[in-house]
Amino acid sequence: MSRATLTIAAGASYTDCNGKTGAGVLKTALASFAAAMPPIFPDAIQNNRQVGNWAIPIQALSASMSASLGFSTVQLNLAADLIYRACFAGVKAQANGFITAGQGTSLLAAYNAFIF
């Protein structure tokens, strides 16, 4: 099973981040997702940045989390919100032709690999 679309992934971000929190791997999951974004959205292409720039606050949140963090509602909310926004940015950018369908698919694949 995986999330079928970026819109569904956006809506599932809280559920899926909650799962990573419960497993104690939310910090790693966020870092991996953030690291996966720049290769998908090269910074040299300006239109990519409206999605790719979300990697920066996601990475920052991951870096601020303790590796041994227990359940934290606050950090879970922050993580879910950032992932939700990154996925939504992909949805809108693809709908408006600023990124390709392949880039949208790659973002969804990164979500399913690291956040789902």
Added chain:
Amino acid sequence: MSYPQPDSNASVLGGQNFFRINTMLQGPGDIYESDQGSLAVALGPDSDIANVNVYYFDELVASRVNSLQISPDRSFVGLLAAHPTENYPVVNLPGRVLIAPADQFDSSFRPATFNFTVGVGDVIDFVTPVLDVIQYFSQPPSLIPQRSDKEYEFESIQQSAALCTYWLVVPAYGRKYASFNFRNNLNQSVSIGITGAKLGVSNLPAAAAGDARPSSAVQGVIKAVTAVAVNAQLSSVYLASTMGSWDYFVISYTPALLPTSNFGLATHITVSDDAL
């Protein structure tokens, strides 16, 4: 928007002492960037969005990313440097200043009692919220962060199937006061109600076929549904201090009217940051 977004470098080259992002939002994923540092960041006068996150390069924190939030009550005054020639670690992206709404806007929001039946179901319209943020390149003598009051006036509503509801969604983000006035000059009674809606990040089970909303929402009654007779008026006042803070004002008109003419059902809304 509005992508590609305005270029902050052009503002500098053009001799402006500020860079302004003034755009209608596409959705909650909107994020904008600036290559320029500034001496102050504040909401602009036209912003519907109340809370805006600013991310910037900061050598004093391990991740090199720091953030702050500006609002109608709190601008940021101080040197906020951009480092576009240095990279944020790990993601290796240039150290630009990033600007993103902290409030949520999702046009796939639907009220709790929305009728999703395709073809004969309810109809919804959004007043798309505006994000207005200003980076000042010179020290302003004083910052007045207050947003402008906004007025919305509609002399008709969109036609839809009989016995369904027409929904009008107006930005409320952090407004302290609003007045609503409706005048029914049609030839039939119309029931009008007002709720507040606050969006959240969590998926809900689909309410019905056609329901694809990714965001959840909490709703609260501001004005219970009231029948407005022919040639009658309905008025209501909203105060955040007693009715809570919402992302949207959601107005329902039931029944939505027969597909002839809805001209004559007037709506007049004023929103303000002053608790008048």
